[in-house]
Amino acid sequence: MRRDKTPPWVLVALLLAGIAAPFLFPAYILQIAILWIMVMFAVTWDIMGGQMGYNSLGNITFFGVGMYITGLVQVGLFTDIGPYTSARGGEQLVLNHADYFYGLLLGLAAASVGCAILAVLIGQTMFGLRGAYFAIGTLGIALSARELFGTWEWVGGGSGIALPVYPGYPDEKSQIFYWLCFVLAILAFMFVRWLYSTRFGLAINAIRDDEDKAEAMGIHTNRHKSFAWSVSAFFLGISGGLFGNMTGFVEPAEVAFPVVTFGIFMVAMSLLGGKGTLWGPVIGAVLFHVVKETTWTYFLGWQWIALGVIIIVNVVFFQQGIMGWLIMKFPERFGIAVDRSGSRDGGAQ
Amino acid sequence: MTVKSIEVRGVSKAYGGVIANREISLEVEEGSITGLIGPNGSGKTTLFNSIVGYHPIDEGEILFEGQPIQKLKVQKIARLGLLRTFQQTRIYSKMNCVDNMLISIPHRTAGWRDMLTPYSADDLDRAKNLLEFVGLYEKRNLISGELSFGQQKLLEFAMALMNRPKVLLLDEPTAGINPTLINGLIDRLLLANSEFGITLFVIEHNMRVIMNLAEKVYCLAHGELLAAGPPNEIQNDQRVIDAYLGAH
Numbered sequence: 001m002r003r004d005k006t007p008p009w010v011l012v013a014l015l016l017a018g019i020a021a022p023f024l025f026p027a028y029i030l031q032i033a034i035l036w037i038m039v040m041f042a043v044t045w046d047i048m049g050g051q052m053g054y055n056s057l058g059n060i061t062f063f064g065v066g067m068y069i070t071g072l073v074q075v076g077l078f079t080d081i082g083p084y085t086s087a088r089g090g091e092q093l094v095l096n097h098a099d100y101f102y103g104l105l106l107g108l109a110a111a112s113v114g115c116a117i118l119a120v121l122i123g124q125t126m127f128g129l130r131g132a133y134f135a136i137g138t139l140g141i142a143l144s145a146r147e148l149f150g151t152w153e154w155v156g157g158g159s160g161i162a163l164p165v166y167p168g169y170p171d172e173k174s175q176i177f178y179w180l181c182f183v184l185a186i187l188a189f190m191f192v193r194w195l196y197s198t199r200f201g202l203a204i205n206a207i208r209d210d211e212d213k214a215e216a217m218g219i220h221t222n223r224h225k226s227f228a229w230s231v232s233a234f235f236l237g238i239s240g241g242l243f244g245n246m247t248g249f250v251e252p253a254e255v256a257f258p259v260v261t262f263g264i265f266m267v268a269m270s271l272l273g274g275k276g277t278l279w280g281p282v283i284g285a286v287l288f289h290v291v292k293e294t295t296w297t298y299f300l301g302w303q304w305i306a307l308g309v310i311i312i313v314n315v316v317f318f319q320q321g322i323m324g325w326l327i328m329k330f331p332e333r334f335g336i337a338v339d340r341s342g343s344r345d346g347g348a349q
Numbered sequence: 350m351t352v353k354s355i356e357v358r359g360v361s362k363a364y365g366g367v368i369a370n371r372e373i374s375l376e377v378e379e380g381s382i383t384g385l386i387g388p389n390g391s392g393k394t395t396l397f398n399s400i401v402g403y404h405p406i407d408e409g410e411i412l413f414e415g416q417p418i419q420k421l422k423v424q425k426i427a428r429l430g431l432l433r434t435f436q437q438t439r440i441y442s443k444m445n446c447v448d449n450m451l452i453s454i455p456h457r458t459a460g461w462r463d464m465l466t467p468y469s470a471d472d473l474d475r476a477k478n479l480l481e482f483v484g485l486y487e488k489r490n491l492i493s494g495e496l497s498f499g500q501q502k503l504l505e506f507a508m509a510l511m512n513r514p515k516v517l518l519l520d521e522p523t524a525g526i527n528p529t530l531i532n533g534l535i536d537r538l539l540l541a542n543s544e545f546g547i548t549l550f551v552i553e554h555n556m557r558v559i560m561n562l563a564e565k566v567y568c569l570a571h572g573e574l575l576a577a578g579p580p581n582e583i584q585n586d587q588r589v590i591d592a593y594l595g596a597h
Contacts, residue, residue: 200464202444202452209441216401216435217512218427218456224464276443336445339487 004193004278018182022175030246033178035289036185037239041266042273042281043188044232049267050275051196052228053208054130058138059232060263061122061145062115064256066237067244068155069114070107071163074245077103078164085156093164100167108241115237116230123226130211139259146257160251163244177246184242188235193278195231204228208276268311274323283322352379353412354516354548355400355431360409360419362392362399369395371572372409377516382542382549384563384580386556388593392572393552394436397518401433402426413516428457430515434522436552438501442494446485446504449493450476453508476511483507483537499526503534510541516548517541523558535561556584568592 018036022029041059048054075081078093095103122141129137150158166173195201203224206214214221244250257263265288273284291310295303314321320328327334355377362370369392377383387393399406402423411419413431421429441449451468480486483503488496493504502525509517522538523531535558541547553559559566559580566583568576570592576583583589 195465198465198467199452202448203464205444205448206441206452209443210439213435213439213441214452215423216403216427216433216439217453217508218424218432219452220424220456220459220464223461227464335490336492337490339490 004197006279015186018186022178029174029178031289031293033174033181033246034243035286036178036181037243038265038269038285038289039282040181040185040188040235040239041262042269042285043185043192044235045266046270046275046277046281047192047195047204047228047232050270050277050281051201051208052204052225053211054127054225054228055132055135055267056138056229056232057135057259057263057267058140058142059236059266060257060259061138061142062119062233062236063240063243063262064142064145064149064252065118066111066115066233066240067250067256068149068161068240069111069237070104070241071161071244071250072155073107073110074103074164075161077106082154085154085161092162095164095167097167100164103164104241104245108238111237111241112234113237115233115240119229119233120226123229127222127225142257142259142263146252146259149252149256156250158252160249160255162249165248166245177242180242181239184235184238189282191231191235196278200224200227205276268307268314271319271321272310272314274321274325274327277321277323277327280321280323287322352414353377354379354381354414355550356410356412356415357396357400358410358412360396360399360411361407362395362404363407368572370399370406373569373572373574374409375567375574375577377548377550378565379548380542380546381565382538382551382563384559384566385550385552385569386554386559386566386583386589387569387575391569391592393569394520395572396569397433397520397552401431401518424456427512428455430455430457430513431518432509432512432514432516433518434505434509434520436520436524438498438505440493440501440505440508442492444493445491446480446489446493446496447473447476449504449508450480450511453511455513479507479510480504482510484533499530502526506534506537510545510547513545514547516550519549519551519553521552521554523553523555531555531558538562560584 021032025032045056045059048056072081075084075093078095078099126134126137126141149155155161203219206219207221207224211221240256244255247255250256269284269288270281271284272288273282274280288310292303292307295306299306318325331337353376357373357375359372359374360370361368361372373396385393385396398404400411402418402421406419410417413429418426418429441452451472454472477486477489480489483506485500485504485507488500493501496504502522506522523534526534538549539562542549551559551562563580566578566580567574568583568589575592576586576589
């Protein structure tokens with residue numbers, strides 16, 4: 001059983017850092033909020049990609065769909081969606097505090113459940129594909145979702161939907177959404193950490209290592225695959241809802257379904273930190289995001305090249321990622337060692 | 350009357366134009382050790398694959414404890430307690446030995462809730478005992494893919510026992526194993542049969558092994574059932590000798 005043996009002080013330190021961050025660096029509050037979303041992206045991608053061996057390039061679908069569901073609930077509760085969107089952003093809902101948060105929370109709840117159900121449904125068509133075919137198939141799902149929403153006039157088509165205006169000062173909005181993103185990332189991490197300590201954790205590892213064997217041993221493979229993806233989708237749906245509200249505007253190509261940015265980042269971050277490990281995606285996300293923001297700020301124009309170099313070096317020379325490298329270098333520290341204490345009963349063999 | 354564990358009735362299976370099994374009928378009695386021999390390419394593994402539901406059969410009927418199973422899927426059949434090991438050993442190569450064992454607990458009654466519970470202390474204890482049984486206890490925390498081939502084979506056998514099967518289909522359990530380890534493996538197979546009450550159906554090329562193990566042996570050649578009987582009879586059967594030496 002792979003119960004996480006991280007000392008509690010690490011978790012507490014991380015928690016405190018997350019709580020202190022907006023007070024220490026108030027100017028970067030949105031960047032740090034997005035960092036938490038990135039951590040959540042990587043951690044949830046790794047459930048399928050790392051632990052189960054199903055490399056999905058389409059997880060961003062749930063981010064986008066979650067964003068739309070949240071937005072539609074927020075708008076639909078107070079006005080007719082069709083006329084609202086056909087005004088092409090010419091109007092924007094102004095609500096009071098109570099209505100705003102009622103709509104937001106209901107929207108996020110609908111997004112999480114809706115995306116989890118969607119993952120189960122899409123899974124039934126996708127889980128027959130293995131290896132690279134699954135990656136290509138899921139990429140297709142993400143791209144078609146983007147096209148679908150882009151041509152669906154009722155939800156605003158290519159020009160999107162304006163979300164209700166936050167009823168307060170912008171600083172207050174940043175604070176609120178920072179805490180929501182922070183709590184979401186912590187919840188996702190703790191949930192996944194618990195999940196890997198149950199039978200489910202080993203079962204998806206078994207599917208990764210040899211799915212035919214897992215079937216021959218009677219494991220309910222489809223059940224595990226569906227559950228794995230719906231857990232990812234659940235959290236991704238909420239993150240989409242939050243991100244859409246932080247932007248204030250939902251539009252298919254750049255905001256809701258950023259297939260080649262966020263969609264690829266979640267894979268790159270997990271690989272960088274070490275896929276198939278609990279902490280790898282977290283480390284990878286932090287490192288990747290810091291490098292990205294730094295190059296964006298100080299080497300503008302070179303940022304894509306810097307990210308490209310990281311991905312290439314990672315994939316060509318350093319496939320196991322940071323955590324994978326540590327496990328390879330110090331196996332004993334991770335409990336991978338011969339036990340020379342003799343046989344079970346203590347007797348010599 | 351003896352109880353039949355597996356009954357194969359007139360099973361045929363062709364891959365395109367190649368007929369791998371032609372109207373094969375055989376029986377495996379409950380509690381017995383039954384052998385299946387035959388030259389390379391005679392259809393032994395195909396028959397195993399048909400029994401465990403790995404592919405649909407063209408004709409015939411397969412019964413497990415009197416119940417037809419030829420339409421069931423691999424996982425369903427495994428959960429009935431009819432398990433197979435692979436000729437090319439298959440283990441979960443990136444997991445350690447204990448995890449390989451734990452994931453192999455029976456899934457017969459597993460519901461949605463069981464998925465989210467941890468393993469019990471009993472499961473862990475049984476895993477360790479069985480690793481001890483096959484001599485892998487000291488290596489239990491090693492990544493299984495890094496074990497030697499013979500050890501992987503032993504691990505696969507232990508995993509099969511962990512699943513508490515009623516019937517175990519073993520595809521060449523001694524192939525690639527060091528001759529000195531083979532005796533130990535034969536003992537363990539016999540123990541699995543006598544102590545754990547598991548019915549064994551074994552594909553084996555090593556005549557010495559099959560003679561020591563099986564009570565009844567079936568011989569396949571060119572996809573057809575050639576002979577059946579106690580091992581010493583089969584060993585001296587002229588048709589079997591011809592099949593192995595290529596007189597056909």
